[in-house]
Amino acid sequence: MAKKRDRRVAPSSTGKGRVESSTQQDQPGHSASSDRRLILIFVVFFIVSPAISVLVYRIKYASPTKRTESYVFQRGLVKADVDYQEILAENSKVSENTSRQHYTYPILAYITPWNSRGYELAKRFNSKFTHISPVWYDLKSQGTGLILEGKHNADIGWILELRKSGNAWLLPRVVLEAFPAEFLTRKKQRNKAINLIVTECKEMGYDGIVLESWSRWAAYGILHDPSMRNLALQFIEQLGHALHSVSSARNDKQQLQLVYVIGPPHSEKLQKHDFGPEDLQSLSDAVDGFSLMTYDFSGPQNPGPSAPLKWIRSTLQLLLGTAGNSARSPAHKIFLGINFYGNDFVLAGGLGGGAITGRDYLSLLEKHKPVLQWEKNSAEHLFFYSDGNDIKHAVFYPSLLSISVRLEEARSWGCGISIWEIGQGLDYFFDLL
Template sequence: MSREMEYDGIVLESWSRWMAYGILHNSDMRNLALQFIKQLGEAMHSVNLERNGKTNLQLVYVIGPPRTDKLQEHDFGPEDLQALYDAVDGFSLMTYDHSSPYNPGPNAPLKWIRSTLHLLVGAGSKSRRLGEKIFVGINFYGNDFVMSGGLGGGPIIAHEYLSLLEQHKPVFQWEENSAEHFFLYSDNQNVQHAVFYPTLMSLAMRLEEARTWGAGISIWEIGQGLEYFFDIF
């Protein structure tokens, strides 16, 4: 289908599903899962395109970031990255959704992005080579979290964000540890909220971090951001 529709390839997300079904907790099943991705990439690379500057179909594989400083058995780690390096054209790293309504805070702390990259590609001469196949995930959505009267809230996109600005005219604050802007407001029930949403400054710092590692970026997702976000790319 990719060839018939003149696509350049596919983006595959399966690791999170395999983790949910317990496949990655079994070493034999995990090896079979890695072998599947490898064979898929090799099969796609065998298809000749000769268009759009590409010579074959490409495979981009979606990976989630480790949630702790120490890799768990189900995490996609540096050994997995190296095992699939030749078969996969890029790894879309989901460095967002760091916080949730149950743990409100910044969307994608810069220190967390940096530590995730260090965990995956390491340091030294090999890190640049591995980093070149990483697409650092950058969120174009934000979050509106309830901070009092019970936890709650969730993702917001551009028009919802602009509506909050117009209605509450908040004062922006810079959170140094995460390198993200946020603002506080109280709704009509007098419940306090904290809104974290990308700004040109936060985006610029994440782009610079990606450049440091020789990495690209992947955006989730373009239509959820403000139009002037593209001025910085």
């Protein structure tokens, strides 16, 4: 993060340049004026600048002191040399004060119907989150029209309980599965989609939606066409403004929100189909947040860490550029993706394996009693084991340290975070938030 520290001190060096240029304009004989300027320079560089530096230091580093008070830090559990017995013994123990926040930026928590544990955790740790997104809806083509599927997933009782337990905004996810070539080129279909979404929010009392469409549009290959790409951006903008024109059922002073899901670039250089910094800027007025999927870096065909720290940094660098954490940066609208799931990859006897939940992970620890390793480059924990057929596996699963490191990375950029998904994690992860 040295480069970002350099960016933070840039204003001071610019200020120094302005002071130096003003002294060069002094004329001979104006000794009193020169003396005053020398005194001013002394004050600026030896009194004001150190004072500002102390203030910046306190702003940046005062909060870590507060964070170390979280229950997992108190118990000394956030560390590299963790062992399996400690995880088995401690993972279910959390602070009695489940409403206390240790992370002050926005936190979006995803919940999936196929992992019902997330529903209970959303109620239990509601105060930790600013946004909760149950994965409920799909917007699909039906003949020449559209249909919004998934209302049967919406649990009214759970919504009412959620409202009572905290103030997190409820934004169900909608996946746009309509055929993009037809959808984007037909104004009536775009208007119909917006009407379906806005109407559902009104009827169900939602605070907005999380929309996922970019990855599907990229898969169909339409984003390589400049005109289609422009239509795609126009639709997102139109939807955002339509939602903003409606007040939330809970608070008539709050507009309905739009969070848009974006994937990380597929290479170090942005491709035509990638969502880039220009897209981020163009949609910043219409979109309230961007859920960045910085996970799934590895897969069964290329086993490895889920979200290497260097990859996360390079992704943020590509999206935010040199603006970084400046006032004009859209970083505050980024929800940096953090995975609460892991992967169990097959390393020998044929590639394979896949995602595991916290329950799966604990079972593997109990059965194989492995030695956990901290991999510095990726900032992730992993372990190896051999199954009953003597086939070697590598298991990558989040740890308190790996999550803590990513929270600090997001904080350094001024980003929020999004968690996929809370039902797949371990209970004591929430003490970090």
